[in-house]
Amino acid sequence: MSIIYFLIGCSLLLAICFLTAFFWAQRTGQNEDLHTPSMRILLDDEDEGDDEK
Amino acid sequence: MILSATIEKTLCYHCGDECLTKDNTVEDKHFCCHGCKSVYQILSANKLCSYYNYNQHPGATQARIDKRFDYLNEPSIVSELIDYTDERVTIVTFYIPHIHCSSCLWLLEQLNKINPAVHYCRVDFLKKQLNIRFEHKKLSLQQLVELLYDIGYEPLISLQDIIKKQNAATKDNLVSKIAVAGFCFGNVMLLSFPEYFGITSFEHSFKYFFGILNILICIPVVFYSGWGYFVSAWQNLRNKILNIDFPLALGIAVLFIRSATEVFTRTGAGFADTLCGLVFFLLVGKFVQKKTYHHISFERDYRSFFPVAVQILEDEVEKPIPLSQLQIHHRMVIRHNEIIPADAILLKGDALIDFSFVTGESVPVSKTLGEIIYAGGRQTGEAIEMEVVKPVSQSYLTQLWNNEAFTRKQDNRMQTFNEKVSKYFTIVLLLIAFTSLIFWLPTDYKRGFAAFTAVMIVACPCALALSTPFTMSAALSIFDKNFFYLKNTAAVEQLARIKTIVLDKTGTITTDDNNDIELEATLTDEQKQLVYSACINSIHPLCRMIYHYLGCKERLPVTDYSEIPGKGISATIGKHQLRIGSAKWVFDNREETASSTRVHIMIDGIYLGYFAFEHHYREGMEKISALEPSLNLHLLSGDQDHELKELLPFFKDATRMHFNQSPQAKLDFIQSLQNNDDKVMMIGDGLNDSGALKQSDLGVAITDNVNNFSPGSDAILDGRSFDKLPAFLRFSKDTVKIIHFSFLISLTYNLIGLSYAVTGNLSPLIAAILMPVSTVTIISFTSIATHLAAKKRKLL
Numbered sequence: 001m002s003i004i005y006f007l008i009g010c011s012l013l014l015a016i017c018f019l020t021a022f023f024w025a026q027r028t029g030q031n032e033d034l035h036t037p038s039m040r041i042l043l044d045d046e047d048e049g050d051d052e053k
Numbered sequence: 054m055i056l057s058a059t060i061e062k063t064l065c066y067h068c069g070d071e072c073l074t075k076d077n078t079v080e081d082k083h084f085c086c087h088g089c090k091s092v093y094q095i096l097s098a099n100k101l102c103s104y105y106n107y108n109q110h111p112g113a114t115q116a117r118i119d120k121r122f123d124y125l126n127e128p129s130i131v132s133e134l135i136d137y138t139d140e141r142v143t144i145v146t147f148y149i150p151h152i153h154c155s156s157c158l159w160l161l162e163q164l165n166k167i168n169p170a171v172h173y174c175r176v177d178f179l180k181k182q183l184n185i186r187f188e189h190k191k192l193s194l195q196q197l198v199e200l201l202y203d204i205g206y207e208p209l210i211s212l213q214d215i216i217k218k219q220n221a222a223t224k225d226n227l228v229s230k231i232a233v234a235g236f237c238f239g240n241v242m243l244l245s246f247p248e249y250f251g252i253t254s255f256e257h258s259f260k261y262f263f264g265i266l267n268i269l270i271c272i273p274v275v276f277y278s279g280w281g282y283f284v285s286a287w288q289n290l291r292n293k294i295l296n297i298d299f300p301l302a303l304g305i306a307v308l309f310i311r312s313a314t315e316v317f318t319r320t321g322a323g324f325a326d327t328l329c330g331l332v333f334f335l336l337v338g339k340f341v342q343k344k345t346y347h348h349i350s351f352e353r354d355y356r357s358f359f360p361v362a363v364q365i366l367e368d369e370v371e372k373p374i375p376l377s378q379l380q381i382h383h384r385m386v387i388r389h390n391e392i393i394p395a396d397a398i399l400l401k402g403d404a405l406i407d408f409s410f411v412t413g414e415s416v417p418v419s420k421t422l423g424e425i426i427y428a429g430g431r432q433t434g435e436a437i438e439m440e441v442v443k444p445v446s447q448s449y450l451t452q453l454w455n456n457e458a459f460t461r462k463q464d465n466r467m468q469t470f471n472e473k474v475s476k477y478f479t480i481v482l483l484l485i486a487f488t489s490l491i492f493w494l495p496t497d498y499k500r501g502f503a504a505f506t507a508v509m510i511v512a513c514p515c516a517l518a519l520s521t522p523f524t525m526s527a528a529l530s531i532f533d534k535n536f537f538y539l540k541n542t543a544a545v546e547q548l549a550r551i552k553t554i555v556l557d558k559t560g561t562i563t564t565d566d567n568n569d570i571e572l573e574a575t576l577t578d579e580q581k582q583l584v585y586s587a588c589i590n591s592i593h594p595l596c597r598m599i600y601h602y603l604g605c606k607e608r609l610p611v612t613d614y615s616e617i618p619g620k621g622i623s624a625t626i627g628k629h630q631l632r633i634g635s636a637k638w639v640f641d642n643r644e645e646t647a648s649s650t651r652v653h654i655m656i657d658g659i660y661l662g663y664f665a666f667e668h669h670y671r672e673g674m675e676k677i678s679a680l681e682p683s684l685n686l687h688l689l690s691g692d693q694d695h696e697l698k699e700l701l702p703f704f705k706d707a708t709r710m711h712f713n714q715s716p717q718a719k720l721d722f723i724q725s726l727q728n729n730d731d732k733v734m735m736i737g738d739g740l741n742d743s744g745a746l747k748q749s750d751l752g753v754a755i756t757d758n759v760n761n762f763s764p765g766s767d768a769i770l771d772g773r774s775f776d777k778l779p780a781f782l783r784f785s786k787d788t789v790k791i792i793h794f795s796f797l798i799s800l801t802y803n804l805i806g807l808s809y810a811v812t813g814n815l816s817p818l819i820a821a822i823l824m825p826v827s828t829v830t831i832i833s834f835t836s837i838a839t840h841l842a843a844k845k846r847k848l849l
Contacts, residue, residue, distance in 0.1 A: 036178040043159045
């Protein structure tokens with residue numbers, strides 16, 4: 001059962017990785033504007049061909 | 054009849070306003086004005102016409118033509134506005150009130166197609182902000198703003214950039230704290246389960262390991278996530294206030310110390326999961342309470358209304374200076390549609406000042422040379438020259454902000470229920486804790502300390518601390534859905550205690566264009582066309598209403614047009630002579646006697662009749678006057694008492710109506726009511742109400758467009774929801790009742806817990822169950838009850 005020490009260590013490490021990922025997202029402002037991207041995705045991309053006609 | 058009239062209407066392709074002339078037409082698309090047409094032409098020249106495909110009529114009306122951004126060349130102003138600059142690029146963030154649909158988003162992010170010097174632009178839709186990075190050598194800030202203006206998105210540049218400041222202030226790391234607490238809560242729970250489910254004797258070494266791990270995980274919860282509670286409790290103690298943070302901090306500390314001792318002395322499993330859960334739920338409650346409206350600002354003062362810079366004449370040369378440098382004896386030049394920023398003497402030009410900003414009165418007032426014009430008026434018509442007599446901050450209007458109502462700290466106007474209760478709660482809690490300690494101490498000191506700490510743990514007012522934020526935030530979102538925006542959760546409780554409502558008149562219970570216009574004359578179609586053609590030349594609001602009333606007509610060429618401010622217009626169209634205006638103007642000698650405003654028409658010397666303008670009150674006024682006698686109603690107006698008779702039915706008593714009130718008098722009136730122990734709600738809209746709004750217990754600014762400027766207040770009410778005000782008041786009372794009831798529920802849980810705790814037999818399992826269960830009960834009870842109450846008041 002000593003494997004449990006290792007497993008708990010692994011699980012904690014993994015969870016801390018996720019926590020750091022969240023912190024990173026928070027610090028770089030990725031959670032600041034959650035509304036605009038949802039609208040932006042609905043707008044069509046203007047391709048060059050469309051531009052020239 | 055009505056149906057056919059609506060079909061005939063042509064709507065502007067750009068902004069959707071009704072087209073009153075047929076002059077502005079491009080490729081069978083109609084535009085209401087030249088401005089809208091030119092926006093379309095710019096967009097079509099740059100192949101950006103998809104703008105019109107995403108939404109119908111996405112533009113803002115361009116009828117106003119005042120393109121003056123010279124002041125953006127002034128380095129001192131520019132440096133105030135921009136976020137960042139280096140040799141090559143500049144980054145700037147603009148607040149653009151018109152951002153409202155996906156077309157706006159699309160167009161504003163295509164700016165570099167119009168001008169390649171723009172490198173990057175990103176819209177933040179909810180905040181209505183545009184972040185632009187551009188090469189300032191190729192494109193100056195002024196040119197950039199002009200470009201935005203040309204495509205119909207004029208950024209709002211004001212001295213007091215509140216929106217930016219507000220967003221900066223909310224940047225604490227609450228979310229990070231919640232993340233840490235949640236992370237620890239989850240892990241500690243997992244590690245605590247084996248203990249609760251029973252650990253066989255040969256696995257006993259794990260028990261110690263889990264315990265140590267739990268304590269380690271708790272450290273960031275206590276010293277990072279929960280640290281704010283210790284700081285706040287300590288600060289309040291030093292100010293001799295017992296608020297809810299004190300028992301909370303005590304609970305956290307006791308939980309941590311006891312868990313650590315139990316684990317290290319191997320006497321028990323500790324309460325690590327209760328501790329993490331407590332901090333996590335508390336922080337979530339805090340988060341919920343912090344509702345922010347990104348696009349609404351409650352802290353505006355006159356500086357947001359005034360321009361950033363003003364043109365002054367120095368040695369006969371015009372130059373822009375920042376408003377802060379404006380001094381007495383400066384000669385300023387005010388053009389059409391510009392706001393006069395300081396009290397000044399009129400030196401040159403015809404002044405026709407629209408004081409709607411200050412008084413809400415929409416009819417412009419004409420001023421003669423040498424007269425002092427108060428700050429806050431907007432010039433309509435030609436450019437005027439004025440000499441400043443008082444600095445900006447000392448003028449008639451702005452000195453209101455020097456009143457103590459504006460310097461006083463806001464928070465302690467009314468104690469919330471939570472604050473009141475938590476004081477007694479803390480005292481009782483400490484009493485019980487010490488009694489149980491003293492009771493057990495002589496017989497069994499271990500049990501005594503166990504009981505003492507258990508009381509602290511179990512009575513920790515987690516549910517109590519959560520009931521207010523969750524109820525209030527549910528209530529706020531219900532108000533929000535009904536277009537009533539409250540500044541914070543405490544405002545709901547203030548709303549529930551209101552005893553007296555004071556209403557401003559112009560703009561609050563009357564609206565700008567809700568005047569009923571009636572034609573008391575029989576005009577032929579040709580005569581109507583003549584009147585229309587004459588009136589369309591004028592910018593006077595009554596003329597505007599007349600030509601709107603007459604609808605879209607062919608515009609005839611006008612010769613010999615003259616307009617005398619405050620009187621009327623005369624015009625020659627073809628062979629016809631027209632005189633339109635007041636009785637004095639049309640008949641030369643007679644004074645106006647009628648109660649309503651009238652505009653008389655005379656064509657070729659024959660009097661034909663008049664247009665009558667009836668004042669029209671905001672919908673729902675009857676409902677508000679029905680609130681009497683449970684509430685007192687007062688009217689506080691800066692106007693003359695013309696409408697006394699019409700308003701009497703709403704206010705019952707003429708002594709309840711106060712006319713001719715200066716901004717300072719309004720503030721003083723509120724204060725006198727408050728001195729009689731009245732809780733006063735002030736509803737107003739203009740800058741002249743600012744003092745009264747600030748002084749009142751709950752200042753509500755009413756506006757027909759929440760993105761427009763409204764004076765600083767506790768709440769902003771959209772004009773559409775004015776009739777719901779009585780329902781809002783009742784609902785806020787319900788909300789307070791819900792808080793009281795949820796307080797009872799949380800007390801019950803505390804009592805159950807205490808019955809275990811005082812005996813010293815609190816097991817970690819019971820604490821671990823009791824805490825989340827009580828929290829969940831409170832959260833679900835408050836949200837369901839608030840929802841039901843809103844349904845009952847027909848707010849959902």
